[in-house]
Amino acid sequence: MKRYEMPPSFRLKIDRDLCVACKRCTDECGFGVLSYDHEAGRIKAEHARCVACHRCMVYCPQSAITVEADTHAYQQSAAWPVHLREQVYRQAATGGILLTAMGNAMQYESIFDRLVLDACQVTNPSIDPLREPMELRTYLGSRPDSLEFEQEGGYRLKTEVPPQIRLETPVLFSAMSLGALSLPVHKSLATAARTAGTFLNTGEGGLHEDLYPYAENIIVQVASGRFGVFDKYLRAAAAIEIKIGQGAKPGIGGHLPGEKVGDEVAATRMIPAGTDALSPAPHHDIYSIEDLRQLVFALKESVEYSKPISVKIAAVHNIAAIACGVARAGADIIQIDGFRGSTGAAPTIIRDHVGIPIEIAIAVVDQRLREEGLRNRVSLVAGGSIRSSADLAKAIALGADACAIGTAALIALGCRVCMKCYTGNCSWGITSQRPELYGRIDPHEGAERLVNLLRGWSLELKEILGACGVNSIESLRGSRMRLRGIGLDAQTLEILGVSAAGASC
Numbered sequence: 001m002k003r004y005e006m007p008p009s010f011r012l013k014i015d016r017d018l019c020v021a022c023k024r025c026t027d028e029c030g031f032g033v034l035s036y037d038h039e040a041g042r043i044k045a046e047h048a049r050c051v052a053c054h055r056c057m058v059y060c061p062q063s064a065i066t067v068e069a070d071t072h073a074y075q076q077s078a079a080w081p082v083h084l085r086e087q088v089y090r091q092a093a094t095g096g097i098l099l100t101a102m103g104n105a106m107q108y109e110s111i112f113d114r115l116v117l118d119a120c121q122v123t124n125p126s127i128d129p130l131r132e133p134m135e136l137r138t139y140l141g142s143r144p145d146s147l148e149f150e151q152e153g154g155y156r157l158k159t160e161v162p163p164q165i166r167l168e169t170p171v172l173f174s175a176m177s178l179g180a181l182s183l184p185v186h187k188s189l190a191t192a193a194r195t196a197g198t199f200l201n202t203g204e205g206g207l208h209e210d211l212y213p214y215a216e217n218i219i220v221q222v223a224s225g226r227f228g229v230f231d232k233y234l235r236a237a238a239a240i241e242i243k244i245g246q247g248a249k250p251g252i253g254g255h256l257p258g259e260k261v262g263d264e265v266a267a268t269r270m271i272p273a274g275t276d277a278l279s280p281a282p283h284h285d286i287y288s289i290e291d292l293r294q295l296v297f298a299l300k301e302s303v304e305y306s307k308p309i310s311v312k313i314a315a316v317h318n319i320a321a322i323a324c325g326v327a328r329a330g331a332d333i334i335q336i337d338g339f340r341g342s343t344g345a346a347p348t349i350i351r352d353h354v355g356i357p358i359e360i361a362i363a364v365v366d367q368r369l370r371e372e373g374l375r376n377r378v379s380l381v382a383g384g385s386i387r388s389s390a391d392l393a394k395a396i397a398l399g400a401d402a403c404a405i406g407t408a409a410l411i412a413l414g415c416r417v418c419m420k421c422y423t424g425n426c427s428w429g430i431t432s433q434r435p436e437l438y439g440r441i442d443p444h445e446g447a448e449r450l451v452n453l454l455r456g457w458s459l460e461l462k463e464i465l466g467a468c469g470v471n472s473i474e475s476l477r478g479s480r481m482r483l484r485g486i487g488l489d490a491q492t493l494e495i496l497g498v499s500a501a502g503a504s505c
């Protein structure tokens with residue numbers, strides 16, 4: 001059988017002149033690639049185990065390690081790309097579903113990369129964000145169609161405004177569960193959310209006891225497995241989210257392997273330690289929009305209508321009609337997750353081949369909600385491949401109220417997108433439940449890095465607004481004339497509601 005095995009994907013090179021055999025690299029690697037060969041008196045590497053997580057390279061005090069792509073060549077075949085051949089080798093060896101993590105790795109064209117933003121020139125001049133105030137504050141929740149005021153010794157708002165949540169910048173942290181992530185990462189996200197005036201979303205894993213003090217900046221999720229859902233959890237949070245779908249794996253449930261269900265995760269999820277945490281594909285009490293409406297209102301009732309209810313759906317073909325149904329079901333926020341959204345574990349075949357891009361989903365949902373007179377009833381949060389402040393600005397110009405970031409936040413904490421989160425061996429401690437690995441995340445330092453990221457993006461967003469000649473994020477929202485497409489076909493441009501570069505309107 002050995003002769004069918006694939007060559008390694010990566011190779012570690014150790015500069016023997018620089019290496020002082022301190023063995024730090026053998027401790028740093030979560031995947032067991034490096035060990036000390038006592039006989040030879042030097043470090044040896046098992047290249048086939050390397051996932052290019054870079055931990056050894058970054059922490060080698062001598063900078064003696066480099067990680068390189070293995071240069072083994074395959075015979076060229078346009079019909080049989082190498083990754084498909086390697087998938088067949090792996091399935092022939094295992095007979096199972098191929099698992100992966102993070103976001104879609106296929107080379108679908110990024111629509112964000114084919115959109116450019118407008119800038120003002122002479123008659124409508126740009127604004128200097130260093131000298132003029134710029135408003136990024138964003139409220140999420142249902143909005144009344146009009147406001148009524150009473151005039152009694154000054155003006156008083158008469159209209160009752162539904163509950164909303166306030167973001168100081170239009171970015172939230174995506175739903176990522178404790179279990180998929182380690183506790184120090186959740187603590188980093190919670191501290192950063194509080195400092196930056198935004199929100200952490202628990203994902204489907206419940207809320208750890210240590211994070212209740214941060215609850216004002218936390219959105220709690222109610223998913224099909226109902227892990228960790230109880231009265232205190234719902235009441236503590238700033239908002240509640242019903243998870244229907246996830247961009248990386250629309251239409252399928254979740255599976256947290258028993259090895260990742262340690263005591264903390266088990267207690268938070270309210271399941272026995274060491275057991276697999278399986279979330280069914282559907283909610284077993286939701287088979288129609290009417291059923292969803294019942295759950296939305298049951299949750300509203302449970303918190304005396306004091307918090308907005310969000311519904312998270314995956315971006316799929318009929319997303320506009322689905323979103324309208326969700327709005328009519330009483331949701332205050334709709335979170336749409338595009339097909340590049342990340343996951344801690346998913347079948348590769350689903351991650352890479354199911355769903356549609358978030359850019360398309362935002363445009364068609366915003367448009368349909370407007371046409372049906374529902375746009376004010378819901379806020380739209382977009383996630384699934386928001387990689388920079390430019391993507392953020394383009395998503396907002398297409399119609400989103402705010403964006404959720406997951407992978408970007410993990411990259412800020414050191415993630416190398418090695419796509420091996422499901423193994424539980426993350427060398428950076430981000431997605432591992434092994435104490436010797438997750439202890440590497442310092443929540444204070446992690447929070448600082450996340451706050452820096454949000455601050456940097458916010459400053460860039462202000463620059464973009466200034467260049468567009470507007471001074472508030474509200475003025476960019478849904479303003480598709482601020483976008484132009486380059487190299488997009490006519491039908492895609494029409495769906496996006498965007499003109500081609502060079503077109504005057």
Ligand code: SF4
Nearest residue numbers: 019020022023025060
């Ligand atoms: S960390 Fe660097 S110097 Fe230390 S043993 Fe590994 S390769 Fe050598």
Ligand code: SF4
Nearest residue numbers: 415416418419421426
């Ligand atoms: S979180 Fe860790 S295991 Fe997952 S992709 Fe990032 S570095 Fe790899």
